[in-house]
Amino acid sequence: MHLPETQSEHLSELTQKLRGLTELLTQGVPAGESMYFAQSPDIFAELPANQLLLITEGSVNLERKGKLLLEYEAGDLLGLSRMLQLPEGKLIGNQARCLVINRDALIGHVNSSAELQKHWAHYLICMATFFRECFAMENRGTFQPNTGFMSFSAGEAIINQGDTANCVYTLLEGSAEAVRDGVKVGDIHTDEIFGALAVFTRQPRNASVIAKTDCSVMAVRKEDFIDLVEHQPHICISLIEEMAAKINQLNQQVAAGS
Numbered sequence: 001m002h003l004p005e006t007q008s009e010h011l012s013e014l015t016q017k018l019r020g021l022t023e024l025l026t027q028g029v030p031a032g033e034s035m036y037f038a039q040s041p042d043i044f045a046e047l048p049a050n051q052l053l054l055i056t057e058g059s060v061n062l063e064r065k066g067k068l069l070l071e072y073e074a075g076d077l078l079g080l081s082r083m084l085q086l087p088e089g090k091l092i093g094n095q096a097r098c099l100v101i102n103r104d105a106l107i108g109h110v111n112s113s114a115e116l117q118k119h120w121a122h123y124l125i126c127m128a129t130f131f132r133e134c135f136a137m138e139n140r141g142t143f144q145p146n147t148g149f150m151s152f153s154a155g156e157a158i159i160n161q162g163d164t165a166n167c168v169y170t171l172l173e174g175s176a177e178a179v180r181d182g183v184k185v186g187d188i189h190t191d192e193i194f195g196a197l198a199v200f201t202r203q204p205r206n207a208s209v210i211a212k213t214d215c216s217v218m219a220v221r222k223e224d225f226i227d228l229v230e231h232q233p234h235i236c237i238s239l240i241e242e243m244a245a246k247i248n249q250l251n252q253q254v255a256a257g258s
Contacts (some may be wrong), residue, residue: 032100037093064089165198174215
C-alpha cells in the first residue's frame with residue numbers, strides 16, 4: 001500500500017515489511033476462490049463478514065467521503081478493519097484480482113505457534129505505525145501558519161533590543177547581524193531562523209538584528225510558531241543545532257579574549 005502522493009522513505013520501508021509479514025502469515029492458510037474486480041465501487045459489498053481478500057494483481061483504492069486515502073497493491077491484505085466492524089471507507093477495485101481468505105482460518109493459523117503470534121503482533125504494530133505516520137503527515141500538510149513577508153534595506157533594524165517578542169523570523173535573502181548594547185554578538189545567514197529564544201522565554205528581545213545587506217524576511221506569529229513546532233518537531237532540532245553553534249562560537253571568543 002502507498003499514499004496517493006509521494007510518501008516518505010520510512011513509510012515505503014514499512015510497506016515492504018508489511019508485505020513480507022503478510023506473506024509469512026498467509027503461508028499455509030487455505031485460499032478460496034480467485035475474484036476479479038474490474039471497476040467495483042465496493043469490493044466487500046456482497047462478501048460475508050468472515051472473508052478477507054489478498055490482492056494478487058492490480059490495485060484497490062481506499063476512499064472515504066470521496067477522498068482517495070490509500071492505494072493497495074499486490075501482496076496487501078484487505079478486510080481486517082471490516083472483520084472487527086471498524087469504519088474504514090470504500091475499497092474500490094481497479095483491475096484487481098484477489099484471493100479469498102477465511103478470517104477464522106487465518107486467526108487460527110497465526111495462533112498455532114509462538115513464532116506466528118510474534119509475526120502477527122509485528123504486523124499489527126507496523127500497520128498502526130503506518131497509519132499514525134499518515135495522520136501526522138496529513139496534519140502537517142493542512143497546518144498553514146499565518147506568515148508575513150518583509151523587506152529591509154541595509155542598515156535597517158529587523159528586531160530592536162528590548163522589544164516584546166511577537167514573531168519568529170526566517171532570513172530568506174541577504175545577511176544580518178545581531179547587536180547587543182551596541183556590540184556585535186553574531187551573524188545571521190540565509191535560511192536561518194532567529195528571534196525564537198525570546199518567544200520561548202517570554203522575555204524582551206535581548207539583542208537587535210540589523211540588516212547588513214538588503215534582506216527579505218518571513219515572520220511567523222509566536223502563537224503560530226509554537227503550533228508549527230508541535231506539528232513539525234524537526235524544527236526544534238534545527239534551532240538547537242543553531243543555538244549550540246552560537247554558544248560554541250561565543251565560548252571561543254571568550255577564550256580568545258582571556
